[in-house]
Amino acid sequence: MTAASRGAAIGGSYDPAHTTGGGLSGELARLEAQAELSFAEELHVLRGLGIDTAATVLELGAGPGAVTRRLRAALPGAELIAVDIDPELLAHAEGAADRLIVADAAALPLPDHSVDFVLLRYVLQHVARPEQVLTEVLRVLRPGGVVAVTDVDDGCWGTAHPSYPELAGVHARMAAAQAAAGGDRSIVRRLPALLASAGFDRPVLRPFATTNADHPTEAFAPHLGPQRLEPLVASGDLGLRELALAADRWKRFRTDPLAWVMLLGFTVAATAPAGRGPRKNHRTEGAPS
Numbered sequence: 257m258t259a260a261s262r263g264a265a266i267g268g269s270y271d272p273a274h275t276t277g278g279g280l281s282g283e284l285a286r287l288e289a290q291a292e293l294s295f296a297e298e299l300h301v302l303r304g305l306g307i308d309t310a311a312t313v314l315e316l317g318a319g320p321g322a323v324t325r326r327l328r329a330a331l332p333g334a335e336l337i338a339v340d341i342d343p344e345l346l347a348h349a350e351g352a353a354d355r356l357i358v359a360d361a362a363a364l365p366l367p368d369h370s371v372d373f374v375l376l377r378y379v380l381q382h383v384a385r386p387e388q389v390l391t392e393v394l395r396v397l398r399p400g401g402v403v404a405v406t407d408v409d410d411g412c413w414g415t416a417h418p419s420y421p422e423l424a425g426v427h428a429r430m431a432a433a434q435a436a437a438g439g440d441r442s443i444v445r446r447l448p449a450l451l452a453s454a455g456f457d458r459p460v461l462r463p464f465a466t467t468n469a470d471h472p473t474e475a476f477a478p479h480l481g482p483q484r485l486e487p488l489v490a491s492g493d494l495g496l497r498e499l500a501l502a503a504d505r506w507k508r509f510r511t512d513p514l515a516w517v518m519l520l521g522f523t524v525a526a527t528a529p530a531g532r533g534p535r536k537n538h539r540t541e542g543a544p545s
């Protein structure tokens with residue numbers, strides 16, 4: 257199944273078996289490496305948004321649990337619920353949360369106003385209708401509860417030196433393939449408006465940076481290396497020559513003792529308005545609390 261056809265099936269652009277080189281096991285390793293690289297900076301932001309005071313934390317699109325396990329360690333006293341639409345991926349998160357639930361983030365089997373903090377990390381960029389997810393998040397959040405969306409914006413991914421303008425077309429091809437499958441690699445710039453129109457109060461943006469001053473350059477391979485481009489060759493979105501060009505530039509970069517990279521990520525957060533009364537919701541009646 258191609259990314260576009262699977263995206264059409266589940267309404268999004270994420271296909272774990274075709275996201276990076278090495279199929280599903282390559283993707284499990286990529287997600288783990290990505291969490292290892294930036295979770296400390298992300299947690300700092302989440303703490304500033306009040307995650308430490310949340311009794312119930314809901315992670316939507318938890319996947320195999322790379323972040324779930326880190327949240328568990330950071331928040332030992334919180335009830336942690338991890339949700340994902342993909343049962344095969346979520347099975348890898350066994351033991352990481354108090355509850356694992358296979359569900360679409362746009363149709364959660366959770367009662368109204370039942371959680372204090374919701375995290376969506378690198379999920380909404382893949383979802384064809386993010387507004388439906390945010391409406392559902394607002395339903396399950398307690399008044400005053402917080403949603404935090406950590407994601408990317410291709411327009412300000414970071415800086416690197418040396419940089420390789422000849423790879424601009426390659427990266428544009430990757431963004432176009434994701435958009436064709438219903439995703440958006442520049443979703444961050446739309447999030448404040450999406451949150452406000454879903455009914456949230458006070459959207460705020462918190463950037464975080466990860467650099468090779470703090471991590472080995474090699475640790476940036478999941479983001480900058482050629483493996484991420486391999487499925488695009490298989491799907492016909494990229495030529496072998498472009499893949500070879502990207503592989504050569506990455507090799508030059510990671511062996512350059514003076515190479516510099518700063519990767520930017522963003523968390524956009526907002527609050528569920530206070531004073532919302534209980535709402536009747538037929539879909540969630542009888543759902544586990």
Ligand SMILES: C[S@@+](CC[C@H](N)C(=O)[O-])C[C@H]1O[C@@H](n2cnc3c(N)ncnc32)[C@H](O)[C@@H]1O
Nearest residue numbers: 287317318319322340341342360361377378379
């Ligand atoms: C790029 S992975 C990120 C996984 C995890 N959040 C992390 O940062 O390691 C995107 C995840 O979102 C999940 N996902 C995509 N659409 C979803 C939906 N509509 N409802 C729930 N999960 C979804 C995918 O199955 C996948 O596990």
